[in-house]
Amino acid sequence: MFADASNFVLPVDNTFIFIVIICVFFLVLITGMMITFVIKYNSKKNKKAKNIHGSVPLEITWTVIPTILVMVMFYFGWTGYKSMTDAPKDSMAVDVYAQMWSWSYKYANGVESDTLFVPLNKPVKVLLHSRDVDHSFYVPAFRIKKDVIPNRTNTEWFLPTRVGSYDVLCAEYCGLRHSYMYSTVVVLPEDQYNKWIADKQAQDNDAATP
């Protein structure tokens, strides 16, 4: 749906698809057996039931195999998560401010904006600040989400890999206009980004010194 807008799209989607395939397999297995047994051993055809109290080998099988499978899932989830927490050292830092019910962004050179502009293929580290209640910084196209909690600076990083503009949503319910708390992240080629931030700074300076 969103073709690789960030470096996290592929690993998250792959983990998801891997787990979904296993889940669908088990769901089909269980449902298939259920339907088969209900048809085959229907009381109309099968008047007398057979008592089977259980089977330890079977119990071990269906304990051990799912345990191994969920451990593999855990491993993919964990390694994927680790890559999301460890931001590269050369990341560009941006302060994100959340308040009821809007987002604002502040760049290293002091420039502020309501839309998040980032350069293509440069790692960006966002520092998340809340001015009131809990919010959550959510960019579906990048597969990232992190809660924004007052008195606490959570961080998150991403590498934008495709030019375009993407929705920023608030994922933690925050009151009356929570569902209107939208913003946009715009990924620009590096030269255009540099031009934007330089122009914006010049504009701000003009506004500050009339």
Added chain:
Amino acid sequence: MASETLTLHNNGHEVSYLDYQGKHKGLLGWLLSTDHKRIGILYMIGVLSFFAVGVTLGFLIRLELLTPQGTIVGPQAYNEFFTVHGIIMIFIVVIPVIPAVFGNFFLPIMLGAKDVAFPRINLLTWYLYIIGGVLILLSLVLPGGAADTGWTFYVPYSVRTGTNMIFTLTAVFIIGFSSILTGLNFLTTIHRMRAPGMDWFKMPLFAWSLYATSWIQVIVTPIVGITLLMVIVERVFHVGIFDPTLGGDPLLFQHMFWMYSHPAVYIIIVPAMGVISEIIPVFSQRTIFGYKFIAYSSLGIAVFGSLVWAHHMFATGMSDTAEFVFSLLTFLVAIPSAIKVFNWTATLYKGSIKLEAPMLYALAFIFLFSIGGLTGIIQGALNVDLYLTDTYFIVGHIHYVVFGGTGFGLFAALHYWLPKMFGRMYNKKVAKVAFWIVFIGFNVLYFPFFILGWMGMPRRSYHYLPQFQLYHVIATVGSWILVLGLLIMMVNLLVSLIKGKKITENNIWGGETLEWKVSTPPTVENFEEIPEVFDGPYEYKQNEYASMEEEVK
């Protein structure tokens, strides 16, 4: 007067608990009764009434979401709707429903006892429950507005909002006591009042599931009680426990809230699993597969389920250690549930299966609960959860587990035990038709939630982006089908209580647990003499005689 004399002479034997006239008559005979069966029915009236309100709110939520912008109400009303819908459904419907209604009614009978250990406390729990429930309903109509925080009451918003929070929090606090006392009552009953010969592994699996549930209730409910009390203290006295502007920690609230509310998921689901463990062998007419594994897996769920609460908080920026441990344990807690599902399926093997309404609901439970459980596993993976948490994916997951699980468990239990409780049978054909409508409506309503979640639609949103509308429309149509099915089901059951065919035989379905050996409806004292128990609950010896006969031939 004749019936009263009869009652007194034989000490309540041979008189149905429905006809019994004790010290109080009429309505008071119910409201002041300490008979576990009457209390079970009082609970049933309460729970089903609250369920009707919860369904109505859910119906209105879906109607509102038909269009991306406002459809029938404004955002404030919408926020109150989903909050009260959640509070009603979680705290006064699915948490109490199976233990308080069917546990109360059938646990003592299944154990071969005349009542629970503390009958008066049992009645007290009902009053606490009703007071709490009525307070929640009142919050909807009183000036100031109903709670608008979501059922999770997250601070700092719950400290700042101007709505009737104290009212609602007090209600949930009171209901907590009802839950704790019911848990204590059941634990004592199970430990002390089993009939002679009924050792732990001759107990029906429903009793096992209530045993595990009661421990969770007693251990974790006090945590949510005190946490909500602290939110009230914070709102009134501004002491700075949770409020960040006073130096408090909002994450502390989340930890304490989920320390209860995650195990609460198991308070919700484990009793329903107990119901399914009763119904599957009865309608397969054979012994259950892996009795001990099902029994122990309930305890496994109770233990592991109490240690996974922070998987609701993967996006809050916890330490890597916490993320690691809680994700690992979350994956492991799936295993005992999987063991149950496999054993139920294996119980169908070589059975003699009758597809009556209770069995249809039980099989649907296995299917829907499997989807609910498996979508839970998907969110156990840390990097995937960071994408899916707080989206419609989790809303779909919770409805598949809680409604597809406990809701369908409740419907199975109603169709299984209601004829026993009232001595009248519902229309079986209508029951099956209603089942299919409910089942289809349920899936049309909730399955699109997974797609919406994967597309990135945040939960608790009044307004949404236009690309999500198609799935919202499908879900809303599903809600109409579901409500239609529920209405047919409930009308069928209610009509049966008055006009249904009278049942006189004790054993309606061919079950082997003790409730099928007492009269229909049960007498006041359940048993004339306390029975002695020699066999496990699902022996079905006639199967062995049959196979022996075959061998002789």
